[in-house]
Amino acid sequence: MIPEIGHFALILALCVAVVQGTLPIYGAAVGSSALMSIAKPAARGQFILVLLAFCCLGYAFAAKDFSVLYVAATSNSHLPLHYRLAAIWGAHEGSLLLWTFILTIWMVAVTLFSSHLPEAMRARILGVMGLVSVGFLLFMLTVSNPFERLTPAAADGRDLNPLLQDPGMVMHPPMLYMGYVGFSVAFAFAIAALLGGNLDAAWARWSRPWTTVAWCFLTVGIALGSGWAYYELGWGGWWFWDPVENASFMPWLAGTALIHSLAVTDKRGGFKVWTVLLAIMAFSLSLLGTFLVRSGVLTSVHAFATDPKRGLFILVFLAVVIGGSLLLYAWRAPRVGLGGGFDLVSRESMLLANNVLLVVAMGSVLLGTLYPLFLDALGLGKISVGPPYFDTVFVPLMTPAIFLMGIGPIAQWKKASLPELAMRLRWAFGASVVTALLLPFVLGKWTPLLSLGLLLSLWIATTTMVNIRERVSHLVGNSLMSCLAALPRAYWGMVLAHCGIAIFIVGVTMVKGFEVEKDLRMNVGETATIGGYTFRFDGTQEVKGPNYLAARGIFNVTRNGQDVTMMYPEKRRYYVQNQTMTEAAIDSGLLRDLYVSLGEPLEDGAWSVRLYHKPFINWIWGGCLTMALGGLMAVSDRRYRLARRRERQEEPEAIRSEDTSVA
Amino acid sequence: MTSRRKRFAMIGLGLVALSVAAALVLNAFNSNLVFFFTPTQVANGEVPHGRSFRIGGMVEKGSLAREGDGLTVHFIVTDMAKRVPVTFKGILPDLFKEGKGAVAQGQLGADGTFLASEVLAKHDENYMPPEAAEALAKAKAAGAQSSSTLVVKPQ
Numbered sequence: 001m002i003p004e005i006g007h008f009a010l011i012l013a014l015c016v017a018v019v020q021g022t023l024p025i026y027g028a029a030v031g032s033s034a035l036m037s038i039a040k041p042a043a044r045g046q047f048i049l050v051l052l053a054f055c056c057l058g059y060a061f062a063a064k065d066f067s068v069l070y071v072a073a074t075s076n077s078h079l080p081l082h083y084r085l086a087a088i089w090g091a092h093e094g095s096l097l098l099w100t101f102i103l104t105i106w107m108v109a110v111t112l113f114s115s116h117l118p119e120a121m122r123a124r125i126l127g128v129m130g131l132v133s134v135g136f137l138l139f140m141l142t143v144s145n146p147f148e149r150l151t152p153a154a155a156d157g158r159d160l161n162p163l164l165q166d167p168g169m170v171m172h173p174p175m176l177y178m179g180y181v182g183f184s185v186a187f188a189f190a191i192a193a194l195l196g197g198n199l200d201a202a203w204a205r206w207s208r209p210w211t212t213v214a215w216c217f218l219t220v221g222i223a224l225g226s227g228w229a230y231y232e233l234g235w236g237g238w239w240f241w242d243p244v245e246n247a248s249f250m251p252w253l254a255g256t257a258l259i260h261s262l263a264v265t266d267k268r269g270g271f272k273v274w275t276v277l278l279a280i281m282a283f284s285l286s287l288l289g290t291f292l293v294r295s296g297v298l299t300s301v302h303a304f305a306t307d308p309k310r311g312l313f314i315l316v317f318l319a320v321v322i323g324g325s326l327l328l329y330a331w332r333a334p335r336v337g338l339g340g341g342f343d344l345v346s347r348e349s350m351l352l353a354n355n356v357l358l359v360v361a362m363g364s365v366l367l368g369t370l371y372p373l374f375l376d377a378l379g380l381g382k383i384s385v386g387p388p389y390f391d392t393v394f395v396p397l398m399t400p401a402i403f404l405m406g407i408g409p410i411a412q413w414k415k416a417s418l419p420e421l422a423m424r425l426r427w428a429f430g431a432s433v434v435t436a437l438l439l440p441f442v443l444g445k446w447t448p449l450l451s452l453g454l455l456l457s458l459w460i461a462t463t464t465m466v467n468i469r470e471r472v473s474h475l476v477g478n479s480l481m482s483c484l485a486a487l488p489r490a491y492w493g494m495v496l497a498h499c500g501i502a503i504f505i506v507g508v509t510m511v512k513g514f515e516v517e518k519d520l521r522m523n524v525g526e527t528a529t530i531g532g533y534t535f536r537f538d539g540t541q542e543v544k545g546p547n548y549l550a551a552r553g554i555f556n557v558t559r560n561g562q563d564v565t566m567m568y569p570e571k572r573r574y575y576v577q578n579q580t581m582t583e584a585a586i587d588s589g590l591l592r593d594l595y596v597s598l599g600e601p602l603e604d605g606a607w608s609v610r611l612y613h614k615p616f617i618n619w620i621w622g623g624c625l626t627m628a629l630g631g632l633m634a635v636s637d638r639r640y641r642l643a644r645r646r647e648r649q650e651e652p653e654a655i656r657s658e659d660t661s662v663a
Numbered sequence: 664m665t666s667r668r669k670r671f672a673m674i675g676l677g678l679v680a681l682s683v684a685a686a687l688v689l690n691a692f693n694s695n696l697v698f699f700f701t702p703t704q705v706a707n708g709e710v711p712h713g714r715s716f717r718i719g720g721m722v723e724k725g726s727l728a729r730e731g732d733g734l735t736v737h738f739i740v741t742d743m744a745k746r747v748p749v750t751f752k753g754i755l756p757d758l759f760k761e762g763k764g765a766v767a768q769g770q771l772g773a774d775g776t777f778l779a780s781e782v783l784a785k786h787d788e789n790y791m792p793p794e795a796a797e798a799l800a801k802a803k804a805a806g807a808q809s810s811s812t813l814v815v816k817p818q
Contacts, residue, residue, distance in 0.1 A: 235754075386695050389696075608733045608754050
């Protein structure tokens with residue numbers, strides 16, 4: 001009964017979505033206030049209905065209702081409750097429900113924080129989101145219904161893929177989807193602007209916080225996924241350039257370009273057409289990401305669903321959304337106008353260059369991800385594009401982008417002078433070059449990439465310091481602290497996010513440069529030393545989990561004879577799917593991780609073992625979190641709150657914040 | 664500079680950036696494409712020499728042998744028509760099993776042994792990597808996949 005209620009709620013939600021996607025947009029076109037006012041209650045109603053459906057599915061999982069096909073396929077009576085609930089998004093159908101649910105959450109957020117928007121614009125935004133929702137609801141109701149019954153009911157379920165039985169996997173999909181779907185708000189803003197033909201600085205200021213919040217979620221989502229791969233897949237990598245990872249990385253690159261382009265539109269009224277295109281791009285890539293991961297076109301750990309019918313539906317949906325919005329763009333963009341001009345050397349031009357580099361990087365990822373699929377589809381043979389391709393392409397593309405990242409924030413808008421910039425940054429440049437060249441020798445090894453990585457992160461750090469110092473010297477204040485506190489939060493957000501990049505680069509550089517990985521056979525009592533740490537293997541013992549049986553290895557780690565820690569990696573055998581899983585043991589630290597995982601049992605209690613020493617690896621995720629934190633900081637800036645309070649009133653605000661930095 | 668010349672300069676810069684990027688991408692692409700071959704193609708000598716490629720198929724039952732170091736393994740990948748001996752040094756993935764599909768990346772040695780640098784088995788219990796499945800298409804290997812579960816995943 002409960003699943004039928006959920007199913008019914010989805011059907012009702014579809015009806016509401018159709019109304020929300022048509023009448024308000026029509027109302028905005030003909031200027032009917034009555035029709036436009038439908039948008040708000042419709043969006044909230046839809047939220048309630050999808051929430052109901054979501055709870056129904058959650059209930060089916062909690063109550064172990066194995067007469068529901070999806071529940072039987074992705075859970076098991078021995079699966080602990082929290083993983084049963086996380087199994088809601090453990091596979092295809094439930095992920096779509098989560099997607100739609102998150103979409104309605106964003107809709108409600110728009111209804112709550114849009115009182116300052118013109119009525120027509122709000123109606124159009126909610127209308128466009130309603131149309132997106134129609135697509136997803138239709139998809140679920142036609143080809144991938146999570147509430148489909150199984151007759152006769154299964155005695156027990158097939159269990160959740162053991163790889164997904166992990167706290168990281170509980171949080172990763174919702175975070176990622178919050179990001180993906182969050183770009184639908186930016187997309188809806190862009191389409192609304194195209195429909196209305198009015199795209200001004202105010203528009204950019206309204207859509208900036210939405211885009212930044214979505215970007216923060218996406219950043220955290222990707223970091224969680226990467227962290228999960230690191231400790232759950234058991235071979236210690238943190239990024240594989242797997243198509244599924246690329247699928248989430250492409251919208252991130254486009255979204256990063258978008259938040260910078262929006263800054264220009266907001267502050268200078270420039271880049272208008274480009275901003276709209278990026279918004280369409282970011283959301284299209286989010287849809288593509290969903291399609292790539294959830295249609296089963298890829299061979300990878302994430303692609304659990306395999307069904308061409310669904311693939312076809314999403315393909316058509318993608319074609320309609322991307323094709324439709326690009327058509328609208330081609331038709332209406334000339335009306336929007338290009339925006340103000342600027343000099344060849346100016347903050348605008350540097351942001352533009354950064355944008356181009358980010359989009360080119362995105363394009364190269366797209367090529368590497370889709371080309372093998374196209375060849376395969378055309379029957380021209382199977383190929384794969386290896387990680388070396390992405391590494392070779394990314395380093396030269398990101399190097400100039402990061403170099404510009406140091407200069408951009410201190411350059412003037414409209415027209416800057418190169419000699420003057422060089423003067424202001426000469427100490428930053430000198431200090432970072434010298435340190436980057438010498439530091440590797442202190443650390444005991446020099447490679448060009450090591451120096452380059454350190455140079456880039458030092459460059460960001462030193463230019464940021466120059467920037468802050470200049471900012472403070474312009475202020476008249478009592479103490480340094482009060483001066484620092486007087487700087488706007490949007491500025492601090494930018495500083496934090498850029499420092500996040502620096503931290504991230506330090507992590508990547510140090511891991512790539514100094515990690516030690518050793519696969520070896522270890523007898524009981526044998527020791528091995530890597531990175532100054534000595535690991536003694538004390539054998540294995542059998543451990544019973546709720547739905548698995550494990551061999552748990554015991555490792556004693558010492559350094560210079562001093563005990564450091566005990567580590568217990570496991571090799572688990574999950575009963576239901578009879579699948580083996582490696583559970584690595586990790587001793588985390590600020591400066592290094594120790595990583596032990598069990599390979600295979602050999603004769604006499606010996607095992608093949610992986611021992612890794614990974615310096616600075618946590619900086620990779622620390623950098624991502626810092627970036628996301630920076631984004632949130634920027635969103636909390638008072639100019640957005642003031643703008644909201646001021647209702648639809650225009651400008652004076654913009655003059656005050658004219659030189660507030662890009663964040 | 665006039666605004667027109669400025670615009671040209673901007674467009675020029677953009678084009679330069681794009682062409683540099685295109686050159687980079689194509690160059691990297693060319694050297695990093697990894698082609699896939701079936702054991703039959705390997706036996707027929709259709710594979711490149713001195714360059715990495717992938718082979719896929721089923722790991723022959725009873726063919727897995729381990730050397731004394733516990734790390735070097737030998738096994739045979741077959742598409743039921745031809746067999747290719749494979750040598751790999753390292754820890755095999757959890758899902759690697761005799762009688763199951765696997766994909767290996769590496770180079771062909773002078774003696775006809777495939778020296779794998781990487782063994783991939785990133786798939787779940789009942790799922791074949793498409794490359795392996797294609798190589799096994801004739802053998803109808805998919806039908807031989809056993810399932811210990813009650814529910815078949817929706818197709």
